[in-house]
Amino acid sequence: MQILLTNDDGIHAPGIHAVYHALQPLGEVTMVAPERPRSAAGHAITLHKPLRLTQTRFDNGTVGWASSGTPTDCVTLGYDLVLKGKCDLVVSGINAGPNLGWDLTYSGTVAGAMEGAVLGLPALAISVASEHGSGTIDFTAAAAFAAQIVRKLLDHPLPANHFLNVNVPNLPAEQIQGVRITKQGRREYVERIIERADPSGRPYYWQAGRIKDTPEDDTDVHAILEGYISVTPIHLDMTAYPTLNQLTEWNLTK
Ligand code: MN
Numbered sequence: 001m002q003i004l005l006t007n008d009d010g011i012h013a014p015g016i017h018a019v020y021h022a023l024q025p026l027g028e029v030t031m032v033a034p035e036r037p038r039s040a041a042g043h044a045i046t047l048h049k050p051l052r053l054t055q056t057r058f059d060n061g062t063v064g065w066a067s068s069g070t071p072t073d074c075v076t077l078g079y080d081l082v083l084k085g086k087c088d089l090v091v092s093g094i095n096a097g098p099n100l101g102w103d104l105t106y107s108g109t110v111a112g113a114m115e116g117a118v119l120g121l122p123a124l125a126i127s128v129a130s131e132h133g134s135g136t137i138d139f140t141a142a143a144a145f146a147a148q149i150v151r152k153l154l155d156h157p158l159p160a161n162h163f164l165n166v167n168v169p170n171l172p173a174e175q176i177q178g179v180r181i182t183k184q185g186r187r188e189y190v191e192r193i194i195e196r197a198d199p200s201g202r203p204y205y206w207q208a209g210r211i212k213d214t215p216e217d218d219t220d221v222h223a224i225l226e227g228y229i230s231v232t233p234i235h236l237d238m239t240a241y242p243t244l245n246q247l248t249e250w251n252l253t254k
Helices: 014-026 071-082 107-120 140-155 221-225 243-250
Strands: 002-006 028-034 053-057 061-065 089-096 123-129 164-167 179-182 186-192 191-198 203-207 210-214 228-235
Touching: 002 071, 002 191, 014 028, 014 089, 014 140, 028 071, 061 071, 071 089, 071 107, 071 123, 089 107, 107 123, 107 164, 107 228, 123 140, 140 164, 140 228, 164 221, 210 221, 210 243, 221 228
Parallel strands: 002 028, 002 089, 028 061, 089 123, 123 164, 179 228
Antiparallel strands: 053 061, 164 228, 186 210, 191 203
């Protein structure tokens, strides 16, 4: 089996190496990841400048491909160029930090898996839901869980255009409460823009913000708050089906 592995924290991030090693018993793993951190790249692709792809050898013997592009570019380059279309599954992560609720479309990690689904492949995004600036992140449980999900995806394929978004609490395995199958919840940011002044007194801005979660039952946000692994099935089709009829009743004219 051929697994294409990417992330958005960059090829040097510990999370991608943790899952790279956990997936070794399952098949051949080809790591194609951004040469630098690209978190919050979303599903962006690079169109107006050349892309570079450089083979990179790590001290422990691991070989990967570092790309100047986004996580989505990495999946395209990995699939078309490195693997020549011979790929069974795409894994994106393990991200350092959660990808919950409305963060999904900001996330480069989720976009890596989304691109796998676009290619018609089974795919999963996996993140450790560590608090911002929480120091050490324990990737052990998430790496083992990724391997379990990969086996399940191969034995029980999802319908076309689906992929999985997985978040794992930043806890040792024995402290994780269990696994919940969830729906996408609500995660908003408040106080989003922070203003500072540069040495000449001109304002500049940091985009940051404080998280405001709405922990509704059965959501990814709620599962993580309660110490559970969250597994959310995601569909590429973002159409709001219940609203189709309402729009039809607008009787729009040309
Ligand atoms: Mn990231």
